[in-house]
Amino acid sequence: MLADSFGRSWTGAGMGRPGVFRKPELDGYEHREFNNALHRLHLLAGRPSLTTMARELQAAGMSRSSIHDAFSSTRLPQWHVVDALLEILASRAPGRTPEQQLESMHALWLGAAEAEQRSISQSAQTVPAAVSRTILLFDIERFGSRSDVEQAALRRMLHDIADRILAAAGIGENRRQRADRGDSVMELIDASASVLTLLRVLLNEMPQQLRAINRMAPSSAQFRLRGVLATGSVAVDNLNGWVGSDLNCAVRLLGADALRERTNDFALCISDPVYQETVRHGHPGIPPESFHRAVVETKEGQMTAWLHTPA
Known part of the structure; x- marks a missing residue:
């Protein structure tokens, strides 16, 4: 049929x-x-x-x-x-x-x-309840142009970096869920974890780790990462699928042209709620002036995002 x-x-x-x-x-x-x-x-x-x-x-x-x-x-x-x-x-x-x-x-x-x-x-009664989560996404740039051997090595490094970043932010495995998407990973983080601490680690430790890896690696093994940090409501269904408009928006930001055009080892974008609730207050180690507002065109329409520009 x-x-x-x-x-x-x-x-x-x-x-x-x-x-x-x-x-x-x-x-x-x-x-x-x-x-x-x-x-x-x-x-x-x-x-x-x-x-x-x-x-x-x-x-x-x-x-x-x-x-x-x-x-x-x-x-x-x-x-x-x-x-x-x-x-x-x-x-x-x-x-x-x-x-x-x-x-x-x-x-x-x-x-x-x-x-x-x-x-x-x-x-409708079987739809799982959405819960508040911090959403963290990492994506390897130009992953598809690599050989199978190189892709396997890059995936191992991606998972290792994600583990180290989350551990440095005090987020253990019992406070997060990971979804593997081949050239990317998606993390749902418990709302009790500090977004401020995680963002500080992303701004300071992530670039250092990537620079250290790329400095020691041959040109074929060097890579860049794009990252998105967002917050919102996400539901996990009985098939372990993740659903929610806030998650969809974060994924759209990860593929935005404005983020792809960044040339630094780690290109970071944060959602507007993260900027308004955390960044704009000027906490130590997170200067608001290092972020600039961008209007991102997506399939669902325009979205406001904030791109990090390293000093």
């Missing part, structure tokens, strides 16, 4: 025959019963083609895709689509009046709609 991005499911054989609509693979009993009844009514009506039905429903503003999806999509059609179809199918089908067809089909559609709503409600 094939399925497209619009939820239409196909079995393959006979696609495109006039007056023939493939039945979708449906999990819910109620939706399946409704879809079966709609297909049977279409059969009893003599299987009018999609073109015929679209022409007769043109005045009602019904598109060909809406008509097709009513029969073949895994999504339950809107009632106004079904109602319009019944007008042309019920009048052609023998044995029952259009009013009787309307009553029975509406009962089946209503049962499917209620079952769909129950499923949505149950899914």
Whole structure:
């Protein structure tokens, strides 16, 4: 079976025959019963083609895709689509009046709609609660251009550096979660950990460690890191997946052109909440003037970020 991005499911054989609509693979009993009844009514009506039905429903503003999806999509059609179809199918089908067809089909559609709503409600109840976390991301620049051997070595160094930075900030393994993304790592850090201390370590120790590594390494093993520090709410689901708009924003900052254009060994970007809540107050070791505001273009629109410029 094939399925497209619009939820239409196909079995393959006979696609495109006039007056023939493939039945979708449906999990819910109620939706399946409704879809079966709609297909049977279409059969009893003599299987009018999609073109015929679209022409007769043109005045009602019904598109060909809406008509097709009513029969073949895994999504339950809107009632106004079904109602319009019944007008042309019920009048052609023998044995029952259009009013009787309307009553029975509406009962089946209503049962499917209620079952769909129950499923949505149950899914919403299983969504994990979001918790406040500090988000730290590291990414190796130009990772894909390296050989497999070089990539393996760089990944080991990335994890080692991340471990040392977090340890220097007093953040043990019991206060953080890590996700490995190949050329990057993502850290969710307990909200009780000091953002101030972590940022101070990132500004001072991280550049020193990278410079020391690159000074001793051959040119093929030298590398640069991009980093993002942000805060926000993140949920971890039962598949250990991380979800949350604050996390998405941090990932967008990591790939921003403004950060990629930095030429120092460690290019750091912080989110606007981190700047407003921590940096702008001028704590020792974190001069606000070393950060400059940048407007970052992302898929979701513009975001305000702050880029660190080493002295």
